Structures are given as C-alpha cells and as structure tokens.
Amino acid sequence: xxxxxxxxxxxxxxxxxxxxxxxxxAQGLTGALLVFHRELKHPAELTPGTFTALPPSRxxxxxxxxxxxxxxRLNASGEDARVVEARYHDAQGRKxxxxxxxxxxxxxxxxEQDPGSPFTGSFWRWLVDLHVHILAGAxxxxxxAASGVFLFASLCLGLRVAWPGAAxxxxxxxxxxxxxxxxxxxxxxRLVGMMVGPALAVVAMTGVYMAFMQGAGALFGFSDPFEARxxxxxxxxxxxxxxxxxxxxxxxLQRFPDGRLAQLQTPVERPGYYFVxxxxxxxxxxxxxxxxxxxxxxxxxxxxxxxxCRATWAHxxxxxxxxxxxxxxxxxTGRVLVFRAGGGMVVIILLGAISWTETRTRKRQGNxxxx
Numbered sequence: 001x002x003x004x005x006x007x008x009x010x011x012x013x014x015x016x017x018x019x020x021x022x023x024x025x026a027q028g029l030t031g032a033l034l035v036f037h038r039e040l041k042h043p044a045e046l047t048p049g050t051f052t053a054l055p056p057s058r059x060x061x062x063x064x065x066x067x068x069x070x071x072x073r074l075n076a077s078g079e080d081a082r083v084v085e086a087r088y089h090d091a092q093g094r095k096x097x098x099x100x101x102x103x104x105x106x107x108x109x110x111x112e113q114d115p116g117s118p119f120t121g122s123f124w125r126w127l128v129d130l131h132v133h134i135l136a137g138a139x140x141x142x143x144x145a146a147s148g149v150f151l152f153a154s155l156c157l158g159l160r161v162a163w164p165g166a167a168x169x170x171x172x173x174x175x176x177x178x179x180x181x182x183x184x185x186x187x188x189x190r191l192v193g194m195m196v197g198p199a200l201a202v203v204a205m206t207g208v209y210m211a212f213m214q215g216a217g218a219l220f221g222f223s224d225p226f227e228a229r230x231x232x233x234x235x236x237x238x239x240x241x242x243x244x245x246x247x248x249x250x251x252x253l254q255r256f257p258d259g260r261l262a263q264l265q266t267p268v269e270r271p272g273y274y275f276v277x278x279x280x281x282x283x284x285x286x287x288x289x290x291x292x293x294x295x296x297x298x299x300x301x302x303x304x305x306x307x308x309c310r311a312t313w314a315h316x317x318x319x320x321x322x323x324x325x326x327x328x329x330x331x332x333t334g335r336v337l338v339f340r341a342g343g344g345m346v347v348i349i350l351l352g353a354i355s356w357t358e359t360r361t362r363k364r365q366g367n368x369x370x371x
Contacts, residue, residue: 084101258281
C-alpha cells in the first residue's frame with residue numbers, strides 16, 4: 001500500500017471513530033451484556049433438567065388471572081421453552097409483560113415492555129431498547145443502521161491499515177517491543193482490533209439489516225419479509241373463535257412434530273386467527289424459531305405456513321441473520337465469540353480515544369514550546 005493512501009485511510013478511520021465512537025461504545029457494551037441476558041435474568045429457570053410444560057391454555061389462563069387483562073401473545077425462552085412471557089395491554093393501554101414458569105405457571109417477573117428508565121424494574125428491557133433503538137424508536141433504529149454501515153467501513157479501513165502482511169503477522173503480538181506509552185496504546189488497539197475486527201464486521205452488517213428493516217418498516221409502513229408472508233387484510237369482521245390455544249398449538253405440532261413453542265399470538269392480537277411459531281431442529285435459532293403456522297380460529301383451517309427447513313436459500317439467509325448476529329448460529333461458542341467481539345469493541349474504542357487525546361495534547365504542548 002502506498003504511504004499516502006495508508007495515511008488517508010488511517011485519518012478516515014480515526015475521524016469515523018472520533019465522530020461515532022460514543023455510539024459504538026454503547027452498542028458494543030450493551031450488545032456484549034445482552035448475549036447472555038436471558039440466563040442472567042432467570043438463571044434457575046433456564047438450566048437443563050427434567051421439565052414438562054403446561055398446555056398453552058393453562059398458561060394463558062394463569063396470565064389472564066394475574067393480569068386481569070386479555071393476553072395478546074406468549075413468547076417462550078430457553079431450549080425447552082421453560083420461561084414464557086405473557087404480553088398484554090393494561091387498562092391505560094400500556095404494554096406490559098408477565099413472565100411465568102411454563103411448568104407451574106408461577107409468576108417470575110412483572111415489567112413494562114417499553115420502560116422509560118432502567119430503574120423501574122425492567123433493566124434488561126431498557127437495555128434492549130438502548131441497544132436496538134438508542135431510546136428513540138424507529139428513528140433510532142435507522143440511526144443505528146446508518147452507524148453500523150460506518151462501523152463496518154471503519155473496521156475494514158482499520159484492518160487494512162493494520163495488516164502487516166502474512167510474513168510479519170506474528171510481529172503485531174510482540175508486546176515486549178512496545179516500550180513507550182504511545183506504542184503500547186497503538187499496539188493494543190491494533191492487536192485487539194485484528195482479533196475481533198472480522199467478527200465485529202459480521203455482527204455490524206447483520207445488525208444493519210435488522211435495524212433498517214424494523215426502523216424503515218415502522219416509519220414507512222412495510223413489513224419485513226417474514227411478517228409479510230402472514231399479513232392478512234383487515235376485513236373489520238368480528239368473529240368468535242371456536243378453537244382454543246391448545247388446539248391451535250396441536251395443529252402446529254401436526255405440521256412440525258419436532259417443533260418447540262417459540263410464540264403464540266392469540267385472536268386478541270391477531271383477530272380471527274392464532275399464529276404459532278415453533279423452533280425446529282434444523283434451525284440455527286435457539287430462542288425464536290421461524291417455523292410458523294397461521295390458523296383460522298373459527299374453522300381451524302391452516303391458512304398459511306412457513307417451513308424454514310424447506311425454504312429457499314434467500315429465505316434461509318434472511319432467517320440466519322439474527323442467529324449470526326447473536327452468535328446462536330454456532331451455539332454457546334458462537335455466543336462467546338460475539339460477547340468477546342462486543343467487549344473488544346469497547347476496548348479498541350477506549351484505547352483509540354485515549355491515544356487520540358494524548359496525541360493532541362502532546363501536539364498542543366509542542367506548539368506552545370515552539371511559540
């Protein structure tokens with residue numbers, strides 16, 4: 001690489017970091033914490049062991065009794081769907097969540113779905129909102145998407161400038177040769193960046209896709225490809241459900257016998273229909289499977305379905321975006337790698353900021369001395 005080109009790329013890499021480093025720092029820190037947030041939130045309920053889930057109707061009934069409100073949907077967590085979130089709207093129209101043990105219907109937690117503060121008993125929800133929306137709704141998601149594109153560009157620039165060539169690659173880890181403080185700051189920044197940069201680039205671009213699809217969809221009124229498959233026109237016709245949640249779940253299991261409950265939307269949320277999502281063994285996802293069945297709650301007829309195991313390659317690629325972003329695609333090892341990538345981003349941003357600040361300070365002091 002020519003010296004002038006390398007200098008220009010290094011300058012651009014630096015100023016992208018200076019301009020967006022604070023946002024990237026928040027994204028890296030919150031992303032690393034969220035990798036294992038389900039286990040941290042309910043550790044006892046997510047440990048492996050013998051477990052038999054109650055029927056969905058029993059869980060819905062318990063949640064309805066505890067909340068005093070109709071339940072919109074159930075979301076299941078864990079490899080065996082041991083923890084279930086019951087989502088509903090309270091009397092004031094606010095979105096609320098009851099978290100239940102799916103084996104006993106014992107209440108584990110009560111929280112707001114969109115908390116305005118981390119101190120209202122919904123810290124993890126608030127952290128998700130900060131990571132996904134930067135607390136600014138759909139507009140925030142688009143800003144996150146844009147910052148992710150710049151992060152990807154900065155990572156590519158940094159990796160290209162830092163690359164010493166295959167023959168000299170071992171030299172970047174010779175810590176004993178970093179004698180001065182500037183050398184140590186740059187050396188660690190470069191070494192950590194080389195270690196986590198490729199993984200961060202993948203995490204950044206998968207995050208860009210999800211943030212753009214959700215943010216643009218909310219602002220401009222279009223659904224992501226998965227949701228669009230199950231969109232039905234609102235006829236305004238009020239229909240009394242003739243089938244209960246257990247029957248709807250049984251229909252879904254008939255279509256996908258190896259499935260485990262991921263989500264069940266009731267006719268309260270989707271009038272006239274049950275929407276059941278399952279996680280199949282073929283999927284990379286651990287928490288939110290994409291196998292789905294839309295069932296007419298009046299006739300019991302399966303209206304639409306989606307099988308991720310037989311999907312086109314384009315659909316499989318879209319299904320893979322979330323588990324790649326979270327590391328679930330490679331199981332526990334993948335999640336550890338994503339956790340390390342998020343923590344590594346925090347380290348390289350802090351090292352870069354300290355190095356940049358101290359360099360500017362030395363330059364100012366040099367100019368004063370010359371003056």
